[in-house]
Amino acid sequence: MKVTEHIANAKGETLFSFEIVPPVKGKNIQDLYDNIDPLMEFKPPFIDVTTSREEYVYIEKNGLLEKKVTRMRPGTVGICASLQYKYNVDTVPHVLCGGFTKEETEYMLVDCQYLGIDNVMALRGDAMKGEQYFSPCEGGHSYAKGLVEQIAALNQGKYLIDELKMEHTPNFCIGVAGYPEKHLEAPSLQNDLKRLKEKVDAGADYVVTQMFFDNKKYFEFVDAARAMGITIPIIPGIKPLAVQKHLRLLPQVFWVNLPEDLIDAVEACPDNKAVRQVGIEWAIQQCKELKDAGVPVLHYYSMGKSSNIKAIAAALF
Numbered sequence: 001m002k003v004t005e006h007i008a009n010a011k012g013e014t015l016f017s018f019e020i021v022p023p024v025k026g027k028n029i030q031d032l033y034d035n036i037d038p039l040m041e042f043k044p045p046f047i048d049v050t051t052s053r054e055e056y057v058y059i060e061k062n063g064l065l066e067k068k069v070t071r072m073r074p075g076t077v078g079i080c081a082s083l084q085y086k087y088n089v090d091t092v093p094h095v096l097c098g099g100f101t102k103e104e105t106e107y108m109l110v111d112c113q114y115l116g117i118d119n120v121m122a123l124r125g126d127a128m129k130g131e132q133y134f135s136p137c138e139g140g141h142s143y144a145k146g147l148v149e150q151i152a153a154l155n156q157g158k159y160l161i162d163e164l165k166m167e168h169t170p171n172f173c174i175g176v177a178g179y180p181e182k183h184l185e186a187p188s189l190q191n192d193l194k195r196l197k198e199k200v201d202a203g204a205d206y207v208v209t210q211m212f213f214d215n216k217k218y219f220e221f222v223d224a225a226r227a228m229g230i231t232i233p234i235i236p237g238i239k240p241l242a243v244q245k246h247l248r249l250l251p252q253v254f255w256v257n258l259p260e261d262l263i264d265a266v267e268a269c270p271d272n273k274a275v276r277q278v279g280i281e282w283a284i285q286q287c288k289e290l291k292d293a294g295v296p297v298l299h300y301y302s303m304g305k306s307s308n309i310k311a312i313a314a315a316l317f
């Protein structure tokens, strides 16, 4: 079922969902299941599975370093299929511009269709590790909008180049990213919102936001998006702060601001166990307010460790 259908069926009740990251190559998938199992009692109607773009590694050969390309967390579509089968839950594979040609994307979408995956999240992806700016691969999309257009065209029965009549067209529900504190590269929040509107006009069905720690940012973002004519659901993405170093890392990587009260509380912690507890309590307060405001879904970034998400969900669902 589509994410938008789950939202419609909930009739105003806030749903619980979360995002997981595929295991690093070589790790057992059982670790992933062990982290998902405790969250299933909160009945997520869908689970997102991220995709990682390629990275360069240098391999020594005959005393020389050879540059090679690898993907450290493969398996997004396979994991989606295994979760659907194991938990009877809908899954949302993330589809990236970065590191994929349009043809490879079409191949992945056909796989998704055969597997009965009804939702995809269309994203540009970040710059490659060690590079300052994003650059598309040859034959790939430059912005998420192009990806949305490709998926929407497939929904209309149009392949990239093959003039074939589809006996059964896919009907993907398309999610896109939104940034309450603007995307790090955007010249302004208003300009970023215009770009979001372009993704919506291209066929996006719902938005999931970047993490934020001050609900005011989300509420203002939703108001600004509505004023711009964006009417689709805007799902808040929530990340519980978990370790001291998040104070520096999250603003640097995700361009988010942390409220003073949260910073003070984390700085007063003697160790990361205490930080994790602060993160849980902060997220519970945030989520209570968001739930009271009637957000369609509370969507959690789990980063592979679920005990904090479980504690938050237990207080809310």
Ligand SMILES: Cc1cc2nc3c(=O)[nH]c(=O)nc-3n(C[C@H](O)[C@H](O)[C@H](O)COP(=O)(O)OP(=O)(O)OC[C@H]3O[C@@H](n4cnc5c(N)ncnc54)[C@H](O)[C@@H]3O)c2cc1C
Pocket (backbone or CB within 6 Å): 049, 050, 051, 052, 053, 094, 096, 122, 123, 124, 125, 126, 127, 142, 143, 144, 145, 176, 177, 178, 183, 184, 185, 186, 187, 191, 192, 195, 199, 208, 209, 210, 211, 237
């Ligand atoms: C919910 C969520 C899930 C995510 N999952 C993943 C994941 O699984 N894997 C991963 O690698 N990353 C993921 N990301 C990170 C995401 O890939 C990065 O934030 C990326 O830098 C931007 O992706 P986007 O889809 O928002 O890009 P876009 O919508 O393409 O926007 C990127 C930037 O370009 C600007 N822009 C857009 N169109 C134009 C144009 N025509 N001309 C000039 N500027 C333009 C925008 O304002 C923005 O600054 C996720 C982010 C979120 C919020």
